[in-house]
Amino acid sequence: MEETEQPLDFQALPKIELHAHLSGSISRECLHEVWVQKRERGETTLEDPLIVMPQGKFDYNLETFFPLFSKYIYALCNDIPSLTYTTTSVLEAFHADGVVYLELRTTPRAIPSANLTSEDYVRTILSCIAAFNTTHTSMRTSLLLSIDRRHSLPTALAIVSLASTLRTSGVVGIDLCGDPSVGEISSLVPAFHAARAQGLPCTLHFAEAPQSSSPEELQTLLSFAPERLGHVIHVPEDVRGEIERRKLGLELCLSCNVHAGMVVGGFGEHHFGWWWRRGCPIALSTDDVGVFGSSLSNEYALVAKHFGLNRRDICELARSPIEAIFGSEEDKNWLRKRMWV
Numbered sequence: 001m002e003e004t005e006q007p008l009d010f011q012a013l014p015k016i017e018l019h020a021h022l023s024g025s026i027s028r029e030c031l032h033e034v035w036v037q038k039r040e041r042g043e044t045t046l047e048d049p050l051i052v053m054p055q056g057k058f059d060y061n062l063e064t065f066f067p068l069f070s071k072y073i074y075a076l077c078n079d080i081p082s083l084t085y086t087t088t089s090v091l092e093a094f095h096a097d098g099v100v101y102l103e104l105r106t107t108p109r110a111i112p113s114a115n116l117t118s119e120d121y122v123r124t125i126l127s128c129i130a131a132f133n134t135t136h137t138s139m140r141t142s143l144l145l146s147i148d149r150r151h152s153l154p155t156a157l158a159i160v161s162l163a164s165t166l167r168t169s170g171v172v173g174i175d176l177c178g179d180p181s182v183g184e185i186s187s188l189v190p191a192f193h194a195a196r197a198q199g200l201p202c203t204l205h206f207a208e209a210p211q212s213s214s215p216e217e218l219q220t221l222l223s224f225a226p227e228r229l230g231h232v233i234h235v236p237e238d239v240r241g242e243i244e245r246r247k248l249g250l251e252l253c254l255s256c257n258v259h260a261g262m263v264v265g266g267f268g269e270h271h272f273g274w275w276w277r278r279g280c281p282i283a284l285s286t287d288d289v290g291v292f293g294s295s296l297s298n299e300y301a302l303v304a305k306h307f308g309l310n311r312r313d314i315c316e317l318a319r320s321p322i323e324a325i326f327g328s329e330e331d332k333n334w335l336r337k338r339m340w341v
């Protein structure tokens with residue numbers, strides 16, 4: 001920040017969040033509340049979330065991070081009341097942090113113990129979003145459906161088909177996510193071709209770890225013609241050039257990358273510095289604020305501090321993802337009027 005400037009209120013700054021995984025965005029306090037309720041009703045034998053994920057612990061690496069979902073959070077958020085409660089709490093937290101446009105993403109999952117299909121799961125999340133959009137008109141939220149790297153082709157195709165069916169109900173695109181150390185991307189090619197054929201925009205976790213950054217994998221991912229990429233960490237120079245040429249939207253998650261040890265050198269060395277003002281829209285994003293503990297307003301504060309961005313730069317940065325949202329032209333116009341200059 002420049003010496004003469006008033007300090008910027010990063011919470012009041014209208015912000016766009018484009019890379020937030022629903023289950024990873026649930027705060028541990030919220031998980032604890034769900035756990036207390038379930039324990040009182042004799043519905044869970046799980047350990048207290050505040051013991052499993054102690055307050056103040058944010059240094060999850062990729063080995064300890066992914067099992068949090070499969071072994072714990074999914075076992076706790078496993079019926080309509082817990083899904084509704086946690087989703088609404090996530091929406092409230094983004095709203096309170098000054099987010100005006102949110103593309104939340106989630107992996108459709110069936111919950112047989114509650115008799116829920118993966119479509120029921122997605123419809124439950126969509127109805128929370130619709131209710132919140134109605135009551136909180138200063139923030140607009142829509143949903144991306146995530147394909148996990150470990151999914152089989154039939155599952156991935158079913159997710160694309162579900163996204164297509166639910167387009168009029170708040171689904172705006174497809175994401176590719178999951179543990180970067182597992183999964184064979186080439187088997188999923190037909191699913192992304194199907195998404196393309198149906199006009200569904202795509203964002204992909206890209207070069208997130210060395211294991212998921214081979215030249216073959218990066219070329220395969222670029223062949224999906226994605227509109228946006230997430231993380232973009234281990235990207236060779238020629239591929240960076242291609243990303244710049246295509247002006248792809250970039251979802252950069254600084255705290256996640258630093259806390260999880262996915263980048264070296266800390267915040268000041270983050271590749272945000274390389275991508276800033278290269279012509280690609282940049283959406284600073286939280287990834288999993290429930291796990292890594294940094295709100296979107298804090299991500300803007302971190303960038304201002306470590307890269308010396310002044311008020312005007314921050315407003316330019318906050319506006320830059322308008323063109324990269326998967327929402328409508330009307331959403332873009334609405335944002336153009338609301339975002340600070």
Ligand SMILES: CNc1ncnc2c1ncn2[C@@H]1O[C@H](COP(=O)(O)O)[C@@H](O)[C@H]1O
Nearest residue numbers: 021022023024069105106107146177178179
């Ligand atoms: C380190 N960053 C990341 N990289 C890759 N995938 C991630 C992720 N953070 C979250 N997920 C994906 O999102 C799921 C949880 O939310 P949903 O159940 O879908 O709402 C995780 O299981 C993982 O597949």
